[in-house]
Amino acid sequence: MKASWMATVAGAGLLGASALAILVGERRRPLRRMTSPAGKRIPVNLALGALSAVAMAAVERPATRALARTVERRRIxxxxxxxxxxxARDAVAFLLMDYTTYVWHVLTHEVPVLWRLHLVHHLDLDMDASTALRFHLVDMVVSTPFRALQVIVSGAGPRALEAWRGWFLLAVLFHHGNLGLPARWDRRLAWLLTTPRMHGIHHMARAELTGSNWSSGLSVWDRLHGTFRLDVPHDEAPIGVAGHGGGPGVAASLRLPFVRRDAWEPSVVPTR
Structure with missing residues (x-):
């Protein structure tokens, strides 16, 4: 119990220090020039992130934690x-959790009902660490059955699941960060990890670019499936989704999946 508590504290400390380093890096060496006021978009992202966190804490986390204990006990x-x-079993489960997250990300773009929810994440007109938090709370709830399936198929016990969770959160904060890493560093890191330049391409307001770089942690899955791209300059296209002139506020973002049909057509939802 004491060792588990110490591991939790150490993990939280590492995550906090890494998040702080990303925030500092964004300000000292930004990758992209911001196009919208931070005072308007960041509070919206944080509010949506808080709602998503509550949904996950209430639904996804308890379900998958209990399932992970069962998986380990019954060797599923x-x-x-x-x-x-x-x-070694934890390492295998970790890799399978990372790969199946790639699969889920593809589904959120290719299945219309899932894309209508995931669209809220893509409507940020800029990208920084706060974009990593911008998700619709229903998106988090709807993902729970798939996350449970990931745990069952991968055989992730509690330790592997928590290690993957910490890794996933840190990876998402990193590759959404507006971090202007030297191009050669970014290219080298992209052989292993999803980088800010990689994921910036995925968030560009062109459908053919959004259909690439779906990895959320290890970049090998994009290379394996032929969806890897790093050949697009970071200023090639704006961030966002074509047809949306401004990032919607909290209320409009929450309504959006339920009132529109074609995500790439002009929005019929007010931005406030």
Whole structure:
């Protein structure tokens, strides 16, 4: 119990320090010039992020934690079926969680009902660490059955699940960050990780670019499936979704998935 508590505190400290480093880096060496007032968009992102966090804490986290304990106890899933030491099984489960998150991200773009929810994330007209928090709370609830399936298939026990959660949050904050890493560093990191330049291409307001770079952690999945791109300058196209002149506020963002049909057509929802 004491070791588990210490690991939790150490993980939280590492995550906090890393988030602070990303925030400082965004201000000292930004990748893109911001186009909309931070005082307007960041509070909206934080509010949507808070609502999503509440939804996850109420629905997704309790369900997957209980399921992970069952998976480990009953030896369910790929990792649990392997004759490997516990840490090696955790590593296999971690990789499968990362890969199946790639699959889920593709589905959120390709399945119309899921895209209408995920669209809220893409409507930010700029990208920084706060964009990583901008999700519709129903998006988080709807993802719960798939997340449960990930745990079952991968065989992720509690330790592997929590390690993946921390990694995922840090990775999402990093690749949404407006971090102007030297181009050669970004290219080298992109062989392994999803980088700010990579994910910036995914957020550009052109459908053919949004249909690339779906990895959320390790970039190998995009390379494996032929969806990797790093050949587009970071200022090639604006961030956002074509047809939306301004990022909607909190209330409009929450209404948006339920009142529009074609996500790439001009919005019929007021921005306030």
């Amino acid at each position: 899933g790929v990792a649990q079926a392997l004759a490997l030491p516990p840490l």
